[in-house]
Amino acid sequence: MAAITATTMRKVVAFTLSVSVDLLLFYASGFAVFHSVFGHFTRVWLSAALRWLALIGVSLLTLGVPKALLIRFITAHSLLPAVFETGTNALYREESECGQLGDVRCWLMFSGASLAAALFWEITIPDTDEDPTGKEKKQKARVLFMRVVRLYRPDYLLMLGGLVFLSLAVICEMFIPFYTGRVIDILGSNYQQNDFLSALLFMGLYSLGSSVSAGCRGGLLLCVINSCTCRIKVMLFEALTKQEIGFFETIKTGEITSRLFKDTTLVGKTVGLNVNVLLRTFLKTMGMIYLMMNLSWKLTFLVLMETPITSLLQNIYDTHFQRLSLAMQGSLALANEAANEVVSGIRVVRSFNTEKHEARHYDSRLMDTHELKTQRSTVRAVYLLARRLTGLAMQVFVLYYGRLFIQSGQITMGNLVSFILYQSNLGTSIRTLTYVFGDMLNSVGAAGKVFEYLDRKALVSTDGKLKPDQLRGHISFRNLNFAYPANPNKTVLQDFSVELKPGQITALVGPSGEGKSTCVSLLERFYEPQDGEILLDGEPLKSYDHCFLHKKISVVNQEPVLFSGTIRQNIEYGLKGCSLDEIKEAAMKVNAHNFIMQLEKGYDTEVGEGGGQLSKSERQRIAIARALIRRPLVLILDEITSSLDAENENKIQQSLSSIPNQTLLVIAHRLKTIENADQIVVVSGGKVKERGTHRELMDMKGSYYKLREELFTEGNSPQ
Template sequence: MEPHQFRSHEDSCCWENGRQESVILGDLKPVLIRYITAHSALEAVFESGSRTLHGEDSLCGGAADARCWLMFSGAALGAALFWEITIPDQDDAAGTKEEKQKSRVLFIRVLRLFKPDYLLLLAGLVFLSLAVFCEMFIPFYTGRVIDILGSNFERNEFLSALLFMGLYSVGGSVSAGCRGGLLICAVSSFTCRMKVKLFEALTKQEIGFFETIKTGEITSRLSKDTALMARTVCLNANILLRTFIKTVGIISLMMSLSWKLTLLVLMETPITGLIQNIYDTKYQKLSQDMQNSMARTNDSANEVVFGIRVVRSFHTETHEASRYDNRLMETHSLKTRRDTVRAIYLLARRLTGLAMKVFILYYGRLFIQKGQMTTGNLVSFILYQSDLGDNIRTLTYIFGDMLNSVVAAGKVFEYLDRKPQISTDGKLQPDQMKGHVTYRHLNFAYPSNPSKTVLKKLSLELKPGQMTALVGPSGEGKSTCVSLLQRFYEPQEGEILLDGNPLRSYDHHYFHKKVAAVSQEPVLLSGSIRDNITYGLSDCSMEEIREAACKANAHDFIMKLDKGYDTEVGEGGGQLSKSERQRIGIARALIRKPQVLILDEITSSLDIENENKVLQTLASCPNQTLVVIAHSLKTVEKADQIVVIIGGKVQEQGTHQELMDLKGVYYKLKEQLFTEKTDQPQTEA
């Protein structure tokens, strides 16, 4: 046959054999291939192990019986599963390659953030090494003491062994304590630093960000994920390093005591790693599900407590109790499943450890009889074997915990790297500002509901020295106009000009000093009245504070308090009445001497006397641009310009008398738009 004919025939045979194998076996899965490979190699490994330990052939030879076949099959299955878990299939590995690369990048980034704590980490590493070195020799000298007591007793050798064992014990304890203290200091320093950086990054985000992200998620990043980031390096990496060094050292010492028993012990490693890996996967998933269930249970309870009046008025106490019970049972079920998994894991781990100890004692007795090791060596070996098992379990667990820590770091970095959608990089700080505001063809939808357009091609002009009143039904876009003027949001189309310049061109601090707002429900922060009036300002004199308080008609009631301006307002201003909080909010805005002042239904909380005094004070500023949202007819009638906004558009514009004479939308909605002083204010858009 010609060479090329032979090759063609060979290729054809190979193709036929491959097709026949495919027909018989089908598309072999990676686990099955690994099972067959492991099963094929086990007999040779078993024979080699028997010769090593016994020095003779095993009972399972060429004519193996059913017992040997079952033993090989079980061992092959375990080896294949361990192979699959520790070294995944190439296709699966390719799928997670990007995630692993991302985890490495995150880990390096976290490590760089520890730069201020490098000295603490370095000192902790030194004490870690000393602790591991001392701990490794304690079992060795324990066995040495047993050998001395079991043979011809020599006092000097006995005292020497006790002295070294004591020195290593004290050295290991002191080093471990120093290592722990240094790492705790590093963790604390890093956590505080990261919380400040994250909090600073969060406060720079636009308002729309806080409307789309749940409060619980933000607080979780601040409280939990920053602490998990610290564990990535300070705890997990150090535990990993300590355990790895200790494992290598223990294996070396075990090899020096008996290399044959060491090989036997290392056969347990795949089984231990497999059990630990399966347990970690199941346990962590159930723990996460249980935490989520507990969160839902707490939310259910908080919801009922917060809305107890609704529950009582609709007589749904029994229903809510039943719903809460169902939540608790769901949590209880998950906890039971989690605890069952842990119980099975502990049983499997102890059975595995017990079986290995039986093998060690059995072969150890044989080696002692043959004079290959002493009784003390066997005791030391058993002590090392116990530590080795714990270290292997720690190594397996710590990889999963490090992954969780890196994932938490990724979530924190998402917020740290996020650029606010509203830029605060403006530099414009003119010496004089007129306060001329122009809205040009604004289209806007809130980030939390982008499908609903609130403002549609809205154009509007606010002139300096004039009071402009925005009126219209609730939810039509009035408060949205002032929110855009405060740069809480950016319009999707159009722009707002202040003295002919886009709002984004102004310096952030300068802009919010020149454009101030007082909301319908002003928020006061914990602290004194003085702190709340001067909030955000650091150079205010007491005279300026009193002047602002007098303009807001707040000075008199403040001076009647026991501590005056140093009186604590309580959480959210709870120590003050609604009217007093309103006047403090007005004073906080007026102390900035703004050129543009926004008042969102502020007079709803004031009586007639206080309302008149505040409005007279505001009217005394001739060059100030005043924007008012009000449902009080007396307030609106005083406006130089009334703008009726319906459906996100300007429907009418003019003075009160002009709009009344026009008899249009304003005239028709007059009774609906304006209420008497005793009525409750409506909720704004």
Template sequence: MIRKVVALFLALSLDLCLFYASDRFIFLGHVARLWLSAALRWSAVSLTVQVILGDLKPVLIRYITAHSALQAVFESGSRTLHGEDSLCGGAADARCWLMFSGAALGAALFWEITIPDQDDAAGSKEEKQKSRVLFMRVLRLFKPDYLLLLAGLVFLSLAVLCEMFIPFYTGRVIDILGSNFEQNEFLSALLFMGLYSVGSSVSAGCRGGVLMCAISSFTCRMKVKLFEALSKQEIGFFETIKTGEITSRLSKDTTLMARTVCLNVNVLLRTFIKTVGMITLMMSLSWKLTFLVLMETPITGLIQNIYDTKYQKLFQDMQNSMARTNDTANEVVFGIRVVRSFHTEMHEASRYDKRLMETHSLKTRRDTVRAIYLLARRLTGLAVQVFILYYGRLFIQNGQMTTGNLVSFILYQSDLGNNIRTLTYIFGDMLNSVVAAGKVFEYLDRKPQISTDGKLQPDQMKGHVTYRHLSFAYPSNPSKTVLQELSLELKPGQMTALVGPSGEGKSTCVSLLQRFYEPQEGEILLDGNPLRSYDHHYFHKKVAAVSQEPVLLSGSIRDNITYGLSDCSMEEIREATCKANAHDFIMKLDKGYDTEVGEGGGQLSKSERQRIGIARALIRKPQVLILDEITSSLDIENENKVLQTLASCPNQTLVVIAHSLKTVEKADRIVVIIGGKVQEQGTHQELMDLKGVYYKLKEQLFTEKTDQTQTEA
């Protein structure tokens, strides 16, 4: 570090001495003297730095070159284009040295930002290319809204053109008031100012309204696309992805995507057109002050680049933190009964507070970075304004510009600084939007691991199910094998009961039969064909299931029974509810079948929800019916009626998971599953005579349920 400080001090001292010594080369012309001075300064500074530091990095070579040659380039350009020297064209001055040094530093920094060394740019090049691809993809999704975007562009251009001339006529009015007053010129200037102001306001309002319509249309369309894509994913996807993350993509990221084109491109185009127009008008007022103002650009770009890098990382971390916070809240709301029963309200509140504090900490860091950025940006703008006022006064004294021209120039400059900062900022904001778009596209592009492309729709289905050497592990826990080489046959017209201790693979068997998951090895055949070969809608109409806790959606009882069906008559609904022994209790409700079930069926009892779930399955007239502990919530009377109804379907394949001995005894075939394998199978009497696993399970699993049933009776 000391060597670097020494090298910097000696290099600056030597450079300043040679800068002042250039006036001694009186035998040369002005331009030749500047270029000789530049060559001597470059050689001396380069040699000094190399001797002390031992090596000259490319970034140092570029800066030293820009620092040494900038004055010669600027003065040569001034003479060539305008035939006169700049304010620094005369004797050497420390103020000019400082100005050129600052401009060279800004130019070198701008070079490093826009054209970094190949090694440094290798990592970011791929990210930029990915961002461009995502942006073009978002733009193509706006195709239905192209007319709105075109109208917005037209109004944007009109608003910018009108707005650019307001400062010009402001300076014109000041010049008219400060010189010989001419009423006609004064009124004419005021008239044009008024017309441009009205035109700018009207065009800006129309532009905003049109683009907001495009944003709303795009957001709604993307939410529907994303929701449709999510609903097609397999069950394992929802077990591995947090609910808060999914809702965050639906609610926030789709809105950020719309900003990518409508807001960001709108601001980008408006600012770019306005910036080019203002620079043109500023050049007409004073080209020297314009070049001075433009020296602020590389410094502003550097500050903005550093800010964008920090802000984007904090923004992404904050989005993930907010998703985790939402997920924590969703878990508590969904499991409020568990929270209440275990009296963990304070624990959950503390956990939620911890998540909020993580988000708050990230927001604080983000706001701190923004505060530092705003301070640096405003200090830079203030320094440029001081230079403009100082040199503007000199130009007025020399008669090179009027007071009104200086006022117009200052108005343009203050707006130009904001525009340049906006141009550099908008790229960072667009990158944030593209990051959000990338997360949405990640879900949109995801192909479900369970294919639904089957086409088979036979007119008749027997319902013969065969499990062949099935091995399976859940996606959320792939290291734990649930089923191992399981082979099983479910015959039409038979009631097959799956029994065994909890967690041994019974529910997994029926989940695979419903195609919630795909087995890692083996396959399931339905009438000799793999399940994946059947049409998705056809298959789920022929294979229906009723779970132990049937999920009802908000709506009426009629809506829940006919869920997914569009052509059910009232007679079919009544027939299904009568088979499920639900018709009588439904008719006792105030609105009958139009009664609202509430969120999750909360307005109904567990037994009533169970019978509606059975009716929802029976109305489809499935060939394969799966019942997972459905009798656990039914009393003896309802259980008997439901089982009698199901037994009256002679050609139906019925699969039952039950811990009720009465239900299991009625099965035509009992399959004992332990450790993911079929241990025993046969009728109740055959297995009891065998006195094997089932005999022991009967004593362990069914006795308590039987005693409880007898007590309730």
């Protein structure tokens, strides 16, 4: 309590001392008008520098190092009188009343304007707070925005052309209200036909120029936006495909697709369009303020008083709208995930008669999204109402004071009409500026999620450079310990060691879920082991070039994955320059050529989504052909024979045995494949229980013997 009281007292003392020192210097500046040996501009700027130094010094002595917000306020407060005096003299060739004699009213006016400017900056462009722990720093909205702008770099020429046409459109549009007021003055005074026709001609020319320039600007910027959106999608897709397999196991598919399709479009389209609107509105606003100052600088300052109120309303709106937008993005991702799961597993849904349950589940997800949309729409409606009321109140003030200025002869009727037209457009422009800036920050929120994936480094490195000219294919698993990232507390492999020698067939056997397929995943470098290493010809797998390694090691899984396209495209998948003869040779090795040629289009037959137009046996053989066409040194067959009949199995075994010096790793439950292996490794509990040939393990009558009795019976395995 005492510490809080001391801090409060120190702030009160600092405030009192600062006000006293600043008022003293301000009055001294006004008094020096009549006694200064310096010129007018030299005096006002020297006074600004002295006030800034004095206020900074008081802050340092009483509060310590001042915060950025306080420094911004002191800077604006000190420099505003000098800027005002310089601008007044440049526009009207005379000194203002505050320049002639500073008093408390002028000081209060400058202080209020400075405070409004500081609040406008803090509200409109706030700095993102750091994480409370201080260990992680969130990217600031402005930093993210500049990253998005840099994505447009390849289209800078088109953007420059769009900016030129944008400027022309704004300049032409600004002069239309001016000539409208001139026409009213001509009609209201001594009518001159030449002046009237001249004004109408210029109005028509400016209208035509504005329309043509706006159309060219829109066309060029839309081309830029579409190009950038496509580029962001490709960048994100490429970044996603480089992530480790564990990433896709922890991140839901719906979220990934939402980022890839929705957020990238939002970043490219909304940010690009908002920049277009922002630049156009900013140029238009500056031009209108200049013309309004020429018509009546007093009414212009009255109109500009609306800006802080509009900014405050916009800040409140942006805070709630951005929070609801982020929540809605997450809700849409969950809804997409629910729909994707049902579509991909429609056979299971139909089998268990859960169509209505899944429909209710999807409806529940959509209702969550609907509620968030309703809340967001309500916030927007309240904001629009407050914004319109503010604009209406300002129009009433302008009309009231405009009547007084007409009576006093300070402005003509035509100029007042022109001013009102400008004021109506200016109010809209200022509100558009604040709204667009807020909407752009919302889009930057989506950009943050996109950049989060773009910046993410895969946990499994693919930076290896080793590409030896000669490779034997000798694989060594050494003391591996591994647990999946999604379940780190469950150890799958423990002190696992196995040798795979060139020219030999090694079979991994054991109950399901004991770590056999995990060995394949580690050999494919889908994951990194927590301890131990896997060597290829004495070198760690991570040392090899990513593309080189996966040309030398091929895997065929129990559930083959084919992609939409032709049979030929699926067999040569990932390779360039494969001839049709090579494709046919690979197909013949797996006894697939005959059934392919019986199809109407042969190798150009479409397999359908996921290979749905083919049977499982046909998909399996095409998958094996896809592996063999690469002529790998290490071939992995993960329980592939479960979907093959005896004839095709024998044909594939003969083809594989004819390949010299190939390291073959087989995971199978078929006796025929296992008993012909050069080495059989029994895996249980993530450890190697036994190893040897079929006869040696049968003679031991250990784990393998028991497995044969349980799993490899005559009924399950043809002899």
